[in-house]
Amino acid sequence: MAGKKNMRVAALAAGAVAAGAAAAATCALRRLDPHPLRGGGLVYTTRGPQGEPVRVLRRGGVFQSATYLGEKCLEPVFEYYRAFGDVLGRAPGARRVLVVGGGGCSFPKLVALERPSACVDVVEIDPCVVDAAGRWFYVGEAARRMRDNGGDLRLVCADGRAFLDAAPTASYDMIALDAFAGAAPVAALADEGCARACWRALTPGGVVAANVVTPAGDAAFLRDLCCVFEAVFGQVELLPCEDDAWGADDNYLVVAWR
Numbered sequence: 324m325a326g327k328k329n330m331r332v333a334a335l336a337a338g339a340v341a342a343g344a345a346a347a348a349t350c351a352l353r354r355l356d357p358h359p360l361r362g363g364g365l366v367y368t369t370r371g372p373q374g375e376p377v378r379v380l381r382r383g384g385v386f387q388s389a390t391y392l393g394e395k396c397l398e399p400v401f402e403y404y405r406a407f408g409d410v411l412g413r414a415p416g417a418r419r420v421l422v423v424g425g426g427g428c429s430f431p432k433l434v435a436l437e438r439p440s441a442c443v444d445v446v447e448i449d450p451c452v453v454d455a456a457g458r459w460f461y462v463g464e465a466a467r468r469m470r471d472n473g474g475d476l477r478l479v480c481a482d483g484r485a486f487l488d489a490a491p492t493a494s495y496d497m498i499a500l501d502a503f504a505g506a507a508p509v510a511a512l513a514d515e516g517c518a519r520a521c522w523r524a525l526t527p528g529g530v531v532a533a534n535v536v537t538p539a540g541d542a543a544f545l546r547d548l549c550c551v552f553e554a555v556f557g558q559v560e561l562l563p564c565e566d567d568a569w570g571a572d573d574n575y576l577v578v579a580w581r
Contacts, residue, residue, distance in 0.1 A: 326418075326425045327415075332540070339544075341491075345363075346475070347381060349473075352426060356551065357457075358459065359450070360380075360382070360451045360461050360550045361451045361453060362449055362450075362451035363382060363383075363451075364380065364381060364382030364383070364387075364451075365380075365381050366378065366379070366380050366381075367379060367381070367383075368392070371568070372568040373412070375391065376391075376392050377389050377390070377391060377392075377400055377569065378390050378391075378392060378460070379398075379461060380426060380427050380452070380455060380459075380460070383389050383503075383507075383538075385503075386401075386454075386569060386575045387426045387430065387452075387503065388426035388427030388428075388433055388460065389401060389427065389434070389463055389569075390427055390429065390459075390460045390541050394564035395430040396404075396461040396464055396498065397433065397435055397436040397461065397464065397468070398431070398433070398434070398436065399429055399432075399433050400429065400569075401429070401564075401566055401568065401574075402564045402565065402566040402569075402574065403420055403534055403564035403574040403576065404429045404430050404433060405433075405450055405564075406431045406532075406562050406576045407433070407499055407534075407546070407572075407576065408430070408434075408437060409562075410497070410530060410532045410562075410576065410578055411423075411433075411434065411437070411438065411497060412437075413530075414497055414528075414529070415529075415532055416494060416496065417438075417441070417496035417497045417529070417540055418438075418440065418441050418442060418496060419441070419442050419445045419456070419494065419495045419497075420434055420442070420494045420495060420496065420497045420498075420499070420525070421444050421446070421487075421490070421495045421497070421498045421499070422443060422444070422445045422485075422498075422499045422501065422510075423446050423483035423484075423486070423487065423492075423498070423499065423501065423502050423512060424446070424447065424483060424499050424500065424502030424503065424512075425445040425446065425447030425452065425453065425454050425456060425464075425478060425484065426447070426452060426456070426501070426503035427452075427455065427459075428445055428456050428460060428465065428476075428478070429460075429463065429464045430499055431443050431445050431462075431465060431476060432460075432461065432462070432464075432465040433478060434465075435464075435465035435466075435468045435469045436465075436468070436553075437473070439468050439469050439471070439474050440469075440472045440474045441469070441471035442469075442472045442474055443469070443474070443475070443476050443477070443532075444476040444477050444478075444479060444495075445476070445477065445478045445479065446478060446479050446481050446483045446486045447478065447479070447481075447483070448480070448481065448482050448483060448502070450480050451479075453478060453480045454524055457478075459494070482576065483500075483502050483512060484511040484512055484517060484520075486510075487512075487517065487520040487524060488493055488516075488520050490520070490523075490524040491524070492523055492524065492526070492528075493523075493524070493525065493526045494524050494526075494527075495524050495525055495526065495529060495530060496526050496529045496530075497525075497530050497531070497532070498524065498525060498529070498530075498531040498532070499531075499532050499533075499534075500512050500521075500531065500532070500533035500534065501533075501534045503536070508536070508544060512533070513525045513533075513544070513551065514545070514551060515551050515553075515554060515555060518531075518551050518552045518555035518579075520553055520556070521555075521557050521579075522556065522581060525581040527580070527581060528580070528581060529580070529581045530577050530578060530579070530581070531552070531578070531581075532576045532578045532579075533552070533576065533577045533578075534563075534567070534574055534575075534576060534577075535548060535574065535575045536566075536572050536573070536574055537572060537573050537574070537575055537576060538572045539572065539573075543560075545577070547563065548577050549575075549577055550559065552577055552579045553579075553581075556579035556580065558575075558579070559577055559578065559579045560578040560579070561575055561576070561577060561578070562575060562576040562578060563575055564576060
């Protein structure tokens with residue numbers, strides 16, 4: 324992922340549409356242990372592409388998080404989680420991470436696996452999702468691993484944009500934006516004010532990465548978000564995260580370095 328060339332904003336729409344047209348259908352679901360959430364949605368176990376059991380959080384008709392069970396519980400299921408990990412790998416000195424949009428804490432768990440001495444703040448607005456993360460997505464395992472290695476994992480139930488706006492200057496080395504209302508991105512995390520809040524909260528040399536779901540044939544939001552972050556950071560990088568086994572839409576990471 325680190326070797327991919329930067330793409331300029333002017334070429335984003337055509338590339339995203341072409342990639343989205345090739346997406347395959349989602350894997351078949353096998354509901355083994357459904358747990359309805361009080362705020363809507365369902366947690367259940369299905370089967371991955373190789374037949375492995377995978378617990379998922381589904382809301383608004385889409386998968387919002389997923390985890391392997393047992394010994395692999397900290398490993399990422401979706402490709403875009405691994406892309407977040409690749410961005411972290413390109414910032415070897417990053418030790419303070421903010422994740423906006425916790426879900427089942429898949430990226431924070433990857434940080435715990437690969438960089439357990441880091442300190443991670445995870446902000447999730449929905450208390451039902453916070454509860455689900457603790458009960459069914461192995462957040463406790465990640466927190467223990469980090470605590471044992473001098474790191475810390477803090478799960479905060481709060482509005483992500485408000486948390487960003489209040490963050491002290493230069494308080495994070497990496498910011499991961501991954502907040503959605505069902506399949507729709509959170510508008511307050513996609514405007515120029517958010518980009519400026521990220522710039523202010525990042526340390527010099529820090530990086531922000533935003534996950535964007537792009538339906539086939541519609542790259543308007545992706546293009547607009549790139550323009551917003553380019554206006555503040557000067558340049559953005561677009562990382563495609565196709566994951567045919569898990570969804571018909573494509574994910575992209577919009578990455579900007581301070």
